[in-house]
Amino acid sequence: xxxxxxEILGSTGPDGQTAGAFQFSxxxxxxxxxxxxxxxxxxxxxxxxxxxxxxxxxxxxLAQLGWLKxxxxxxxxxxxxxxAVPLLLILLSHEMGHYMAARRHGLMTTPPFFLPMPVxxxxxxxxxxxxxxxxQPITTRTQLMDIGAAGPIAGFIVTVPMLVxxxxxxxxxxxxxxxxxxxxxxxxxxxxxxxxxxFPGLTGSEDILLHPMAWAAWWGLLVTALNxxxxxxxxxxHIAYALFGDGHRRWARRLLAVFVIMIGFWPGWALWAAIxxxxxxxxxxxxxxxxxxxxxxxxxxxxxxxxxxxCFSFAPIQLW
Numbered sequence: 001x002x003x004x005x006x007e008i009l010g011s012t013g014p015d016g017q018t019a020g021a022f023q024f025s026x027x028x029x030x031x032x033x034x035x036x037x038x039x040x041x042x043x044x045x046x047x048x049x050x051x052x053x054x055x056x057x058x059x060x061x062l063a064q065l066g067w068l069k070x071x072x073x074x075x076x077x078x079x080x081x082x083x084a085v086p087l088l089l090i091l092l093s094h095e096m097g098h099y100m101a102a103r104r105h106g107l108m109t110t111p112p113f114f115l116p117m118p119v120x121x122x123x124x125x126x127x128x129x130x131x132x133x134x135x136q137p138i139t140t141r142t143q144l145m146d147i148g149a150a151g152p153i154a155g156f157i158v159t160v161p162m163l164v165x166x167x168x169x170x171x172x173x174x175x176x177x178x179x180x181x182x183x184x185x186x187x188x189x190x191x192x193x194x195x196x197x198x199f200p201g202l203t204g205s206e207d208i209l210l211h212p213m214a215w216a217a218w219w220g221l222l223v224t225a226l227n228x229x230x231x232x233x234x235x236x237x238h239i240a241y242a243l244f245g246d247g248h249r250r251w252a253r254r255l256l257a258v259f260v261i262m263i264g265f266w267p268g269w270a271l272w273a274a275i276x277x278x279x280x281x282x283x284x285x286x287x288x289x290x291x292x293x294x295x296x297x298x299x300x301x302x303x304x305x306x307x308x309x310x311c312f313s314f315a316p317i318q319l320w
Contacts, residue, residue: 043114050126051083055215083212090220097154139287141242148238159220166214173209185313221311228308241283243301252281266315
């Protein structure tokens with residue numbers, strides 16, 4: 001999400017009417033590095049803990065230890081880091097894609113703010129992701145496409161090899177399918193890589209015991225898909241607005257109606273739908289909305305849409 005604090009100045013729009021233009025005072029920006037480092041360390045800690053508890057191959061006998069001894073046990077920490085390090089690399093590559101694209105256009109921006117999950121939630125990754133703030137206005141569709149698409153494409157490029165390596169070192173185990181389970185759905189890319197390339201002959205009683213790196217890649221796919229939802233100031237909103245301009249605003253509420261229907265597949269979409277209803281699904285206007293995109297950037301936009309399809313699942317997590 002691209003955030004800013006613009007001043008609104010009067011200007012004349014293409015139709016001759018007064019329009020709003022975003023302008024920032026040319027003040028210098030100095031990152032508060034202590035805050036960025038602190039948030040990163042906290043996020044590394046929370047994702048390591050959640051990785052060891054839910055996604056690592058932690059030996060069962062360690063459960064006999066008290067919490068304090070468990071949290072500093074080398075095996076416990078090591079299993080957690082196998083999940084946390086690839087996950088944070090995916091998030092970092094995503095945000096640095098945005099950062100580098102913004103800098104190429106000469107826009108002032110902050111380094112990434114990593115967001116630790118303050119309250120441990122079952123089967124969560126231990127982090128709420130990462131965000132960055134662009135402190136100058138994006139005024140053209142070209143800038144919007146470059147900056148909006150760079151993040152999810154960079155994150156996807158890092159996620160794919162981690163998915164392949166993680167699945168390559170995963171194992172097959174028999175699971176009692178009549179027992180209550182937490183079911184993590186398999187997006188198209190995950191299903192093809194797991195079920196076709198590495199484990200094509202699974203029987204009905206078998207399933208994949210994912211390596212922590214493969215779990216990190218699964219979360220990377222989910223984060224990419226969520227960021228590419230075509231609403232508001234998510235990356236997908238930037239890309240859709242850059243591709244279709246005012247046409248995106250005309251279709252945004254219709255797309256939101258379709259999105260609300262998806263609550264029937266997964267109740268978790270209700271929270272996202274409520275957010276989009278509250279803030280409005282349309283992307284805010286930019287100053288030079290009518291400047292066309294060149295062919296190369298249109299191709300980039302459609303590549304981002306293809307990535308969304310490969311990463312998306314209708315019901316990411318379900319209790320069975």
